[in-house]
Amino acid sequence: MAYVSMGEAHRRITEYLNRFCDAVSYQDSSTLCRLLSFSSNSPPLLSLADALNLFQDASSSLIRQSDKFSEYGEILAPLFRSLQSYRVGNLVEAYLAFDKFANAFVQEFRNWESAWALEALHVVCYEIRVLAEKADHKELTCNGKSPEKLKAAGSLLMKVFGLLAAGKGPKRLGALYVTCQLFKTYFKLGTVNLCPSVIRSIETARIFDFEEFPRRDKVTYMYYTGRLEVFNENFLAADTKLSYALQYCNPKREGNIRMILKYLIPVKLSIGVIPKDDELLQNYNLHEYTKIVQALRKGDLRLLRHALQEHEDRFLRSGVYLVLEKLELQVYQRLMKKIYIIQKQSDPARAHQLKLEVIAKALRWLEMDMDLDEVECIMTILIHKNLVKGYLAHKSKVVVLSKQNPFPKLNGKPVGS
Amino acid sequence: MNRRNRGSSSSSSSSRVSNTYGNRQLSDNPRAGSGGGAIDSFRRRADVVPVKRNNDKDESDNKGEDLTDVSFIVGTCSSMCPERERVTRERLRDLAVFERLYGNPSKSSTDLAVKKFCRTLSAADVQASDVRPLPVLEETLKYLLSLLDSREHPFEVVHDFIFDRTRSIRQDLSIQNLANERVIYLYEEMVKFHVISHKRLQSCSGTSISPMHHLNMEQLAKTLTSLYNIYDANRKSDSTHENEAEFRSLYVLLHLNPSSGVMGEPLSLWFRKLTFALVKSKEICFVRNLLRFYRMGNYKNFLSRIASEATYLQYCISEPHIREMRSVAVQYINSVCYKLQPYSLLRLSQNLMMKELDVESLCHDCGLETCTDSDGFTVLTTKQSTFRSPEDKFKVYDLIGIERMKR
Numbered sequence: 001m002a003y004v005s006m007g008e009a010h011r012r013i014t015e016y017l018n019r020f021c022d023a024v025s026y027q028d029s030s031t032l033c034r035l036l037s038f039s040s041n042s043p044p045l046l047s048l049a050d051a052l053n054l055f056q057d058a059s060s061s062l063i064r065q066s067d068k069f070s071e072y073g074e075i076l077a078p079l080f081r082s083l084q085s086y087r088v089g090n091l092v093e094a095y096l097a098f099d100k101f102a103n104a105f106v107q108e109f110r111n112w113e114s115a116w117a118l119e120a121l122h123v124v125c126y127e128i129r130v131l132a133e134k135a136d137h138k139e140l141t142c143n144g145k146s147p148e149k150l151k152a153a154g155s156l157l158m159k160v161f162g163l164l165a166a167g168k169g170p171k172r173l174g175a176l177y178v179t180c181q182l183f184k185t186y187f188k189l190g191t192v193n194l195c196p197s198v199i200r201s202i203e204t205a206r207i208f209d210f211e212e213f214p215r216r217d218k219v220t221y222m223y224y225t226g227r228l229e230v231f232n233e234n235f236l237a238a239d240t241k242l243s244y245a246l247q248y249c250n251p252k253r254e255g256n257i258r259m260i261l262k263y264l265i266p267v268k269l270s271i272g273v274i275p276k277d278d279e280l281l282q283n284y285n286l287h288e289y290t291k292i293v294q295a296l297r298k299g300d301l302r303l304l305r306h307a308l309q310e311h312e313d314r315f316l317r318s319g320v321y322l323v324l325e326k327l328e329l330q331v332y333q334r335l336m337k338k339i340y341i342i343q344k345q346s347d348p349a350r351a352h353q354l355k356l357e358v359i360a361k362a363l364r365w366l367e368m369d370m371d372l373d374e375v376e377c378i379m380t381i382l383i384h385k386n387l388v389k390g391y392l393a394h395k396s397k398v399v400v401l402s403k404q405n406p407f408p409k410l411n412g413k414p415v416g417s
Numbered sequence: 418m419n420r421r422n423r424g425s426s427s428s429s430s431s432s433r434v435s436n437t438y439g440n441r442q443l444s445d446n447p448r449a450g451s452g453g454g455a456i457d458s459f460r461r462r463a464d465v466v467p468v469k470r471n472n473d474k475d476e477s478d479n480k481g482e483d484l485t486d487v488s489f490i491v492g493t494c495s496s497m498c499p500e501r502e503r504v505t506r507e508r509l510r511d512l513a514v515f516e517r518l519y520g521n522p523s524k525s526s527t528d529l530a531v532k533k534f535c536r537t538l539s540a541a542d543v544q545a546s547d548v549r550p551l552p553v554l555e556e557t558l559k560y561l562l563s564l565l566d567s568r569e570h571p572f573e574v575v576h577d578f579i580f581d582r583t584r585s586i587r588q589d590l591s592i593q594n595l596a597n598e599r600v601i602y603l604y605e606e607m608v609k610f611h612v613i614s615h616k617r618l619q620s621c622s623g624t625s626i627s628p629m630h631h632l633n634m635e636q637l638a639k640t641l642t643s644l645y646n647i648y649d650a651n652r653k654s655d656s657t658h659e660n661e662a663e664f665r666s667l668y669v670l671l672h673l674n675p676s677s678g679v680m681g682e683p684l685s686l687w688f689r690k691l692t693f694a695l696v697k698s699k700e701i702c703f704v705r706n707l708l709r710f711y712r713m714g715n716y717k718n719f720l721s722r723i724a725s726e727a728t729y730l731q732y733c734i735s736e737p738h739i740r741e742m743r744s745v746a747v748q749y750i751n752s753v754c755y756k757l758q759p760y761s762l763l764r765l766s767q768n769l770m771m772k773e774l775d776v777e778s779l780c781h782d783c784g785l786e787t788c789t790d791s792d793g794f795t796v797l798t799t800k801q802s803t804f805r806s807p808e809d810k811f812k813v814y815d816l817i818g819i820e821r822m823k824r
Binding site for chain 2 (some may be wrong): 190192193230231232233312313316317319320321322323325326328329373374377378379380381383384385391392393394395396400
């Protein structure tokens with residue numbers, strides 16, 4: 001902490017108080033945002049924090065001494081306490097005080113008729129989430145405690161969401177931003193089962209169109225709801241939402257595009273859409289999918305298994321492992337097709353007959369030992385799910401392929417059952 | 418933060434103890450005698466982290482409380498049922514068959530009465546004398562589980578009693594925020610009870626069975642979740658508790674089918690939270706393979722792996738899926754096999770790990786006809802159009818290979 005004289009400290013605090021109150025009086029949202037944005041670590045805020053730490057509790061007397069300031073005493077006092085704690089790294093105290101501040105601020109926001117302070121409210125939502133995450137992280141690493149501050153932040157966000165969603169016009173439009181903050185919170189906590197009720201509120205809005213929300217918020221919203229669809233394996237819905245997010249995402253935000261692709265690619269693969277080359281994967285640094293895509297192109301089961309194993313941890317953490325595992329059936333289909341093509345070249349008349357023994361041999365080459373009963377089982381599945389057209393002459397131990405289109409493409413639909 | 422739910426202003430009972438580092442019923446020795454008030458400040462994590470109240474306290478949620486400052490009750494009731502409850506229920510003739518002294522519906526005893534589950538419990542109403550401390554809870558559970566072998570009463574009655582009384586045990590554990598290693602053992606036993614009930618209820622008949630079954634599943638899921646929280650609370654670095662891998666594997670088996678409606682989060686999310694050691698454990702690898710086979714429809718590997726590798730608990734939970742996979746196999750074979758080559762039931766029975774007569778019965782359950790071929794073998798002619806899913810949701814056919822499983 002830099003050295004500050006009492007006089008200088010007094011000046012800084014009073015200056016901030018004036019700025020705050022003026023911002024409110026003149027409905028100057030952007031100034032207010034700057035005044036509340038702790039995470040920006042802006043020099044004015046940091047120097048204010050130093051001043052507060054010098055003054056300690058006396059700062060509340062500074063607030064009380066003037067009518068102009070004391071009107072917002074309930075908001076300002078905890079705000080100051082929070083900033084003080086934040087500055088000295090006492091994150092739990094900083095969070096607790098910020099929570100009090102936020103509640104008081106929301107109360108005040110309710111009283112302001114217009115939505116002039118919407119942006120500032122958004123800043124408060126952002127800050128409380130980030131602060132809670134930091135506090136929890138510190139508690140976890142230092143004391144082994146599990147995250148509760150973030151849960152509490154979630155409650156506040158829910159409150160704000162309710163307030164905005166029930167409002168009119170611009171207030172309503174501001175609800176989507178808070179929704180996204182809620183999503184981030186729930187995803188971090190792992191309590192994604194709390195998302196559907198929020199989603200319902202947004203999607204049953206009858207008064208106006210989803211399209212009227214700000215673009216940035218729509219993209220974020222579609223990203224998170226798309227991810228939820230991936231977790232629930234609703235691939236068509238996931239495709240729609242994640243593709244929307246991709247389409248409208250700012251192309252300069254490569255990090256965000258990568259995040260969307262991380263989930264969109266497994267979805268696309270699941271509905272049979274395979275990239276023709278590796279350019280996309282390379283451009284966005286998604287190398288973990290390279291071997292998977294190759295395995296699909298070549299019908300190489302061993303490669304698929306290997307790729308899943310190699311990146312098992314990463315895939316499990318991002319939640320796409322089960323989706324990728326399911327691609328196995330498509331890889332089998334590709335393998336059968338290859339066998340068929342090879343047979344066609346050597347003996348066209350009988351190419352449409354796939355002997356189970358031949359399939360077993362091919363699998364052995366791929367280091368997968370299966371007895372004929374297992375091979376028969378796999379073929380049964382492939383035929384039933386319409387990945388292979390034909391029938392199984394099990395006594396003759398042969399699969400007889402249909403003459404026409406024996407390996408139907410998925411055509412944008414997931415493998416049926 | 419706020420103590421609003423705690424009713425702390427009415428703390429007349431001297432056994433409410435402020436908890437920062439206070440007397441806790443913790444002991445380093447699992448199942449050691451009386452669990453005296455050993456203050457164990459090295460186990461702060463287990464003390465202070467709340468066990469998530471997923472079980473039965475929907476009323477007094479302690480959200481948003483500052484946990485270093487909350488008081489938890491320390492129970493003092495020394496018998497399985499608090500005295501005043503027993504007396505009241507005797508008077509009201511509200512005694513279960515197991516609680517009646519010589520069959521007398523209005524007389525019980527301290528050896529027989531067991532505290533009932535009380536839904537409308539709020540933290541402010543609870544007295545320490547109504548709450549059983551850990552050693553008493555351990556004895557109570559032991560007693561309850563001994564009733565499982567009772568031949569005197571039909572299983573539904575036994576189940577119903579133990580179901581309710583174990584719920585009360587969990588309630589007492591939750592009120593006292595007990596979450597140490599001994600508690601793990603209790604929860605594991607209660608999970609086992611629900612799993613075995615899950616199986617045994619299927620062979621019972623009667624109109625009340627289906628809702629009973631459903632409620633049992635619900636409590637199974639809740640108890641499992643609480644158990645997982647306690648495992649987490651007691652974890653040191655990346656360690657895994659003795660039976661944790663098997664009990665975690667049960668969750669996967671419960672959620673094989675995403676649309677089964679069982680409470681809980683999707684598996685993709687659930688796996689994210691597992692420790693590295695758990696992911697690599699034999700039991701979790703086993704169920705992940707089963708999951709893969711199930712989702713693919715690979716009936717052969719699914720059934721043969723269960724038969725050869727599942728523990729008894731895993732088998733019990735998998736029974737519905739075993740039924741399902743068998744019907745799926747019949748469906749697939751009926752739809753893809755060459756009409757002029759009927760499928761031998763003997764062969765089918767080998768693939769489905771069933772007796773041949775059972776396979777025949779299964780085919781009929783699925784609306785398909787079987788017949789005898791010219792060599793005298795029973796076969797299934799394929800491409801029949803009458804396939805349907807079996808109606809009886811609970812009919813169970815033995816799994817060949819189940820004999821090796823320890824109960």
